[in-house]
Amino acid sequence: MSQQLPDSIPPGLFAARAEAIADAARELALAGWTPATSSNFSMRIDAEHAAITISGRDKGKLGRDDIMLVDMQGHAVGTDARPSAETALHTQIYRRWPGAQAVLHTHSRTQSVASRLFARDGLIRLEGWELQKAIAGHTTHESVLEIPVFPNTQHMPELVARVDAWLDAGKPLAAYLIDGHGIYTWGRDMAEARRHLEALEFLLGCELDLRRLNA
Numbered sequence: 001m002s003q004q005l006p007d008s009i010p011p012g013l014f015a016a017r018a019e020a021i022a023d024a025a026r027e028l029a030l031a032g033w034t035p036a037t038s039s040n041f042s043m044r045i046d047a048e049h050a051a052i053t054i055s056g057r058d059k060g061k062l063g064r065d066d067i068m069l070v071d072m073q074g075h076a077v078g079t080d081a082r083p084s085a086e087t088a089l090h091t092q093i094y095r096r097w098p099g100a101q102a103v104l105h106t107h108s109r110t111q112s113v114a115s116r117l118f119a120r121d122g123l124i125r126l127e128g129w130e131l132q133k134a135i136a137g138h139t140t141h142e143s144v145l146e147i148p149v150f151p152n153t154q155h156m157p158e159l160v161a162r163v164d165a166w167l168d169a170g171k172p173l174a175a176y177l178i179d180g181h182g183i184y185t186w187g188r189d190m191a192e193a194r195r196h197l198e199a200l201e202f203l204l205g206c207e208l209d210l211r212r213l214n215a
């Protein structure tokens with residue numbers, strides 16, 4: 001299945017984004033955060049398009065041919081390949097944050113356990129951790145970082161509506177968990193998205209440790 005590109009998209013740009021996605025995915029897979037073909041990754045191409053992982057691929061073994069083009073409504077562009085089952089969550093982020101350039105979704109053990117533990121509260125409240133400063137806009141450990149936990153569903157419009165409702169209520173959002181599923185976060189470039197993901201993995205792990213210690 002070959003990817004045809006609209007004339008407006010330079011092939012070098014798509015190739016560079018596909019390579020950045022595959023590189024990030026390989027490293028995250030090595031960390032054990034993408035078990036059993038789970039997880040999906042994307043990068044913005046322009047205002048109308050994003051490059052995203054093809055559904056069902058082993059995220060530790062991605063090459064350029066495992067990345068495809070979609071429009072911001074989540075439809076495949078220039079290929080018969082099937083985009084990630086969760087494409088709608090990526091394109092929503094690009095629509096709502098014009099500055100977002102990369103979206104990362106992983107299924108680490110820590111993310112999965114934390115999502116189940118905090119689902120009953122509907123959110124995880126992070127406060128007092130120095131590493132909160134790794135999240136864009138947070139300049140002190142004294143700030144409060146709320147990560148919502150949305151119920152899992154295979155029906156993406158439902159999840160999209162929950163994210164919209166959170167944002168439309170005027171609440172800040174740097175990432176969200178899906179109950180029993182995993183995490184979504186994003187950034188103004190791939191490096192920032194990676195930093196957010198790594199910081200959140202660490203912070204969720206610390207919160208779980210505190211509960212294990214009954215602290």
Ligand SMILES: CSC[C@@H](O)[C@@H](O)C(=O)COP(=O)(O)O
Pocket residue numbers: 036037038039040053054055056057083084085086105107
């Ligand atoms: C293999 S179970 C995980 C999937 O159901 C899904 O949540 C996921 O993260 C990967 O789906 P994909 O369609 O490959 O992007």
Ligand SMILES: [Zn+2]
Pocket residue numbers: 038039040086105107181182
């Ligand atoms: Zn998933």
